[in-house]
Amino acid sequence: MTGKTRDNYNENYLSYVKTQDPPTKHFKNCLSAFGVGGLICCIGQFIRFMLEYAGLSGDELAGCTSIVLIFLGCLLTGLGVYDRIGRHAGAGSIVPITGFANSVASPAIEFKTEGWIYGMAAKMFTVAGAIIVFGVFSGVLVGLVYLFI
Amino acid sequence: MAKQQIKIGNTVFFKSAPRINSFAAICGSKEKEGIIGEYADVTLEDDMYGESTFEKAECKMLTNAISLAIEKGGYKEQDIDVLLSGDLLNQIISASFAARDYDFPFLGVYSACSTMSESIMLAAMLVNAGYVKRAVAATGSHFASAERQYRYPLEQGTTRPPQSQWTVTGAGGCTVCEGSKGIKITSATMGRVCDYGVTDVNNMGAAMAPAAADTIMQHFKDTGTQPTDYDMILTGDLGALGSRIVKDLTWEKGFDISSRHVDCGEIIYKVIEDEFQGGSGAGCSAVVLNSYVLSKMRAGLYKRILFAATGALLSTVSSGQGESIPCISHAVELEY
Numbered sequence: 001m002t003g004k005t006r007d008n009y010n011e012n013y014l015s016y017v018k019t020q021d022p023p024t025k026h027f028k029n030c031l032s033a034f035g036v037g038g039l040i041c042c043i044g045q046f047i048r049f050m051l052e053y054a055g056l057s058g059d060e061l062a063g064c065t066s067i068v069l070i071f072l073g074c075l076l077t078g079l080g081v082y083d084r085i086g087r088h089a090g091a092g093s094i095v096p097i098t099g100f101a102n103s104v105a106s107p108a109i110e111f112k113t114e115g116w117i118y119g120m121a122a123k124m125f126t127v128a129g130a131i132i133v134f135g136v137f138s139g140v141l142v143g144l145v146y147l148f149i
Numbered sequence: 150m151a152k153q154q155i156k157i158g159n160t161v162f163f164k165s166a167p168r169i170n171s172f173a174a175i176c177g178s179k180e181k182e183g184i185i186g187e188y189a190d191v192t193l194e195d196d197m198y199g200e201s202t203f204e205k206a207e208c209k210m211l212t213n214a215i216s217l218a219i220e221k222g223g224y225k226e227q228d229i230d231v232l233l234s235g236d237l238l239n240q241i242i243s244a245s246f247a248a249r250d251y252d253f254p255f256l257g258v259y260s261a262c263s264t265m266s267e268s269i270m271l272a273a274m275l276v277n278a279g280y281v282k283r284a285v286a287a288t289g290s291h292f293a294s295a296e297r298q299y300r301y302p303l304e305q306g307t308t309r310p311p312q313s314q315w316t317v318t319g320a321g322g323c324t325v326c327e328g329s330k331g332i333k334i335t336s337a338t339m340g341r342v343c344d345y346g347v348t349d350v351n352n353m354g355a356a357m358a359p360a361a362a363d364t365i366m367q368h369f370k371d372t373g374t375q376p377t378d379y380d381m382i383l384t385g386d387l388g389a390l391g392s393r394i395v396k397d398l399t400w401e402k403g404f405d406i407s408s409r410h411v412d413c414g415e416i417i418y419k420v421i422e423d424e425f426q427g428g429s430g431a432g433c434s435a436v437v438l439n440s441y442v443l444s445k446m447r448a449g450l451y452k453r454i455l456f457a458a459t460g461a462l463l464s465t466v467s468s469g470q471g472e473s474i475p476c477i478s479h480a481v482e483l484e485y
Contacts, residue, residue: 013345017355020393022311022425029308077304086306093306102306110302113202127305 033092036085040096044069066097073101078109103127159364160338160371167276168331169269169323169483171222174440175210177292177318180428183418188440189319190217196293196318204238207291207320211236211247214320214439215287222324229253229324230281233268237261237290237316237431238298244288261460262357262386263340264288265321265435266479269456270337272325273481282327289320290430299350299465312352314388314414314429321435323443332446338368338480342462346473350463353474354391354414354426357459360476361387362398364457368480369404376406380451383442385434385458385478386414388426413437413458434458446485454483 048065056064076082082102086093093099104124111123125132155162174189181192191213198206211234219229232251234244235258248255260267268286275281293303295316301307325334343363347356361384369375376382376399387395392412399406413434414427438456445451457480468474 010345013359014347016397017347017352017394020355020390021352022390024311077306080304083304083306087308089306090308099306102304106302106304106306109304110297113204127301 029090032088033090035092036089037092037096040069040093040098043072044096069097070101073098074105077102077105082106100128100131103131158338158371159341159367160336161270161274162336163273163277163334165277165279165327166333166335167273167325168328168333169443170326170328170331171218171224172321172323172439172443173214173217173221174321174436175214175217175289175319176432176436176440179292179315180317180319180417180436184416185437185440188444189436190221190440193318196291203291203293203297204242207236207238207289207294208243208246210291210318210320211243211287211289211322212250214289214322214435215247215251215285218285218287218322218324218439222326224283224324226252229283229285231256231272231275232285232287233258233272234285234287234322235259235264235268235431236288237295243291243294247287258288260477260479261462262290262429262431262433263458263460263477263479264431265438266337266385266456266458266481269323269325269334269481270339270479273334273337276325276327279327284325285322286325287320287322288431288435290316290318290432290435292316292318292430295430309425310351311425312349312354312390314353314386314426315418316430317386317414317417317428317433317436319432319436321432321437321439323439332443333484334481335484336368336372336482338364338371338457340364340478340480341367342475342477344473344475348468348471348473350468350474352390353386353429353461354388355394356461356474357385357476357478358387358391358394358398360478361385361391361395361457361459362402364478364480365395365406365455366399366402366404368455368457368482372482376404376409379409379453379455381411381442382406382409382455383434383438383457384410384412385460386427386429387412387459388414388429390426391459431460446483449485452485456481456483 108124111119175191176189200206235241236243272284272286343360345359417428459478463474
């Protein structure tokens with residue numbers, strides 16, 4: 001047993017475990033992600049039509065649509081519904097903007113017990129922080145490419 | 150032949166046979182639906198247990214399990230010499246905070262999900278050596294507090310992989326006393342840390358199975374027994390996948406435990422939603438042992454049980470740094 005290092009891990013065991021692992025149902029997961037993700041987008045489009053009908057246009061229209069969707073994402077998170085949707089929909093409910101709202105609102109609720117400042121406010125971006133960092137970073141990269149083309 | 154010596158290999162033998170005199174278990178609403186529902190002393194209607202945070206709820210469950218175990222044994226608080234307890238949260242806060250309500254001394258134990266078997270073993274050692282007359286061993290866990298510490302915020306919409314397990318909301322405790330009535334603790338095997346290089350934190354069953362197999366086989370070797378000598382070989386929270394692996398691992402070495410093996414995590418839930426492989430957490434083995442198993446033992450259904458709970462000794466830091474998961478299992482032999 002001695003002398004076990006990171007290099008001589010029990011490869012046999014790990015490959016054996018792989019054969020025992022229950023398979024992830026990729027097809028079913030993709031299908032429900034497509035369905036739910038599509039539905040969220042349809043709701044977004046419907047909201048957009050409604051706002052357009054109410055007289056908004058251009059950037060205002062796009063901004064307001066996002067705001068309504070973010071509000072709905074946060075509301076459903078607070079009501080404890082969004083995590084249930086997410087369990088079945090996977091990427092279908094994570095990728096749309098409602099998923100981003102959920103990833104900000106859920107730690108805020110969770111860490112509220114540790115205080116408003118160091119709990120809720122400071123830990124609000126534990127999950128979404130990564131999205132923001134890489135979102136901004138890839139934005140800069142694309143901007144630079146655009147600048148030189 | 151083995152009973153003459155006090156220690157063979159990694160197994161210690163208790164000459165005076167400390168007894169489990171009373172036991173108590175508290176479980177959450179999800180656990181109530183399963184097999185242990187009718188055996189648990191208290192089942193929670195609401196997972197907050199009337200408290201403002203999940204951590205407080207976990208602490209309250211543990212406190213009530215300890216108090217109930219003491220009360221059911223017909224003891225008073227001043228009869229207890231020491232409390233051995235631990236839990237899954239950082240710095241074992243639930244156990245420590247539960248202990249502040251009592252006058253007797255407290256020894257904190259951390260062995261992840263195998264805390265129940267480790268604390269029973271240590272309590273039996275203390276009682277057998279004559280240092281204490283009565284000890285309480287208890288542990289518990291809560292789904293929401295474990296989820297927050299090890300995984301994601303509760304309300305976040307993430308999917309759970311099919312290998313994953315569901316942390317049990319519940320607490321269990323028992324009194325370990327000298328005397329001649331109750332369930333005998335005859336021997337205990339101290340576990341070694343086993344690491345077969347599993348790094349997937351969602352696949353605890355596969356990580357912990359080698360530790361369970363190691364301790365169970367060590368116990369057979371040290372005591373000179375065979376799997377068929379036991380009515381039940383009870384592991385803690387390997388889940389369905391881990392149970393298959395532990396049976397394979399022991400079978401490879403010539404011990405066929407398949408007819409005797411039961412896993413607390415595998416039986417605790419009627420898997421309907423997303424418990425997948427079954428229950429996990431310190432509370433899992435604690436609740437099942439202190440409700441269903443010990444009740445049935447007392448009723449005479451099982452005469453001899455090997456209880457080997459398993460624990461994954463990881464932290465969010467170690468798994469974040471890419472470390473594999475070292476696991477441990479301690480075994481306690483119970484007879485009635």
